[in-house]
Amino acid sequence: MGSSKLISTRELFYIVLLLHQGGVFWVLPYLQVKENGTASLVSLLSGLLLGALIIAVCAFWGSRCRETTFIPSLTQLLGKPLGKIVGLLFVLFYAAFAVISLYTCIEVIGGQLLLETPRTLLICTVFLLVGWLSWNGLEDMARLTVLCVVLVAAILLLALAGSVELFSVENLLPLELRSVDDVRPALLHSTFAYSGLMILFMIYPALNQTRRAASGMLLAMVVSTGIFVVWVLLALGVFGQFSTGSMIWLPLELARMIRISSFLERTEALFAVLWLAIVFVNSSLLLWSVSESLHQLLERQKSRWLHWGLVTLMALACMQIKDILRMFALEWQLARGSVVLLPLLLVLVLAGSWLYGRRKGGAPQ
């Protein structure tokens, strides 16, 4: 599980893309339109600011503390007690994000495709594979992202091609900004969607070269946001504002409308399982981050027991979420917490990196 220099800048691009796409793909368009109507595009784009901030801090930290991985460097930057506490907060955040991401996927599969299959069985199968992939390490996940990006493109093309005849520009109107009270939750959801990028702090030390890494990550984020914008536009154009705000699984509903000639009448099952691959890689990255940072926090060598114990624990946590409403409640709590916590963590890392650089003579490495 060591972070030797294994990841290329191109692979980092794909990782960022999938991190953003995989985590909140199913629910973000719904949450945005529900809270903010046609103005959801604005709140969606505003999340970019947090994403850009995360990337900037990550790159700054990377330029100062290249010699150690993230969690150990926190104790160097902030001192041992504070460093450990901040590290633990990061671990908890990664874990919660991973559980939410996987539960959403299981909810789609169990609630829409396999109605009679026990959720416990679905959770076990998902966590087994995710645990296996994350155990294999970051290099394997980075390679898998390359293959998954093809799926992202294929699904998007499928949706675009299938819904073009159903699309109506009139459904996009009227363009209106709602009250500040309505915009605030949309902003919270949007920023939460970008907070998955926090695991870049774990991935960054594994880069085999940092040149153009920051610009690559930014580009990936912009592309990913663009994809979300396309989804929201498609959903609004096809269903209209009112219907869109009442459909939880918007991409799935959109896929239901798609018909590939007279060969495939309904494609949502295909669509959902293709997206499953993307969620898998995303969740594996998150799980790897939890496991890796926990190993580093406890100063342990790679331990099979610790990793699989953690996987079991997270699977059990996933089983505790009984339905989608509770998942939304959890997501909402995390979103509120993260809006306060994440900037604070970022500022701490930023300040620590700056001070550390000054102590070392200001020479970035």
Add this chain to the structure above:
Amino acid sequence: MKKIRLQKPQAVAPSVSSQPEVPFSSDLEQNMEWLKNQYIRCSDLIDRQFTIGGSRQRKAAVFYFDGMTSSHVVHDNILQPLLLDAEIAWEDAENDADLKKYFSFVKQHLLPAGEITIVDDLQQGSLAMMNGDVLLLLDGCPQGFIVDAKGFPQRSVDNARNEIVLRGPQEAFTEALRVNTALIRRRLRTSQLKFEEKTLGRYTQTQVAMVYLEGVANDHIIAEVQRRLDNIKDVDSILDGSCLEQYIEDAPFSIFPQLQYTERPDKVAASLLEGRVALIVDGSPDVLLLPLMFVQLLQSPEDYYNRVASGTFMRWIRYMGLLIATTFPSLYVAVTSYHPEMLPLNLLLSIAAAREGVPFPAFVEALIMELAFELLREASIRLPGAIGNTIGIVGALVIGEAAVSAHLVAPQMVIVVAITAIGSFTVPSVEASYPIRLVRFPLMLLAAAFGLYGVMLGLLAVMIHLVHLRSFGFPYLEPLAPLKINELRDVLIRAPRWQMMVRPQFREPDVQSEQSATGSFWRRTVQPLKTRGDESRGQ
């Protein structure tokens, strides 16, 4: 219940090559006695004692195995000169009493054989005899003469049986190592072509040749192959390339091959030019190529002999064949069992009507048909040629028709299995067809349990395994994952040769280009060799 305790393996006799040296004695009788004791009850050993002509009347003996040597060479190049011509030749050197000069004279003037090696160790002489050479012993000489007289029966060079192409060279390797090295040397006429030989196997004493192009092959790979071959110690036998493969591959329990087999010299030559390493095992008609990338299993030499468009088209047909062979039955099971809404209504009604009266679920139907097909395939391989073909065709027709008539399976399932079979036949390498067949069954089971979700789970598991797999340190899915865009022109398409100027990742980084920049293609852009950026490769 009584526990059976596994016994520790018994110590066995060390191999000939690892036994302590036995120096030749100056006494011919002693040497002969040692050899006869070694090969007691070996009726194929020929020992011929005689006296060399000339005034010295020195005693000598030859040892060889009947059937392993050419009797023509033994008679004409060893016995006749020593028995008859020695008298004439020796007259010139009659006054020289120096024994060393005498033995040198024998070697220089009396043995008109192609290759003569002088050895000090009887073990080495003994080993040479088993390789088909003749061991000549002279009285008073504390050395032995190994005379090249190999003449064991061997198959002549024939057409390729498994890797058939319509265009391009047709000849294939044989079981004789030397013939195989010659077939390669004929194509690569350069001093940079190296054959490093090694003997493996306690009882088989199999010659294994590592072949590479010096300055083209990556030194890391050569060193790694040497290291892995050196680690093969105290094994009883290496009977075939597949035996060797199991000792040196990265993941022995993987269902995917990590070394490539080929029976085609042109394919070996092309691979060596890419910087790969070949292993030739004496007694095996297949040559092993390494490292192996998954996409290479789907490439045929014919792709490069055909026109660009045809080559690319055939390659995509093969990709489609791979996809069908792996997933078609499981997709059918998943869609008909869990997601019938995906199908057009007419097709769905047709399937439902055909399945009426079939007592089994789609999964059991598919399992019956797939197992029947596997049985037929196995039976047709084991039976002699004509009967095997007949069994294959008749079996498929009769069983398929009978199963449909008996309402054991729906007609659609017969079509699905038939298309799957055809898809699997498009894969050009035999070793790739096994993992495809092995993956198909678990996928069907997952499809029956979880529908399309199960198929995706299975495929993800396969992908997780494949991205983790390495062949001699190189990622198995390269150039797809990790992505090497420059090399995709030999994967997604079959680009013209003049566009494939960037060396594959196996190449030695300091070699500048594959061919010289001069040529008839005005459009050609010779690109410098791209060194591999990823530091993890080749470790």
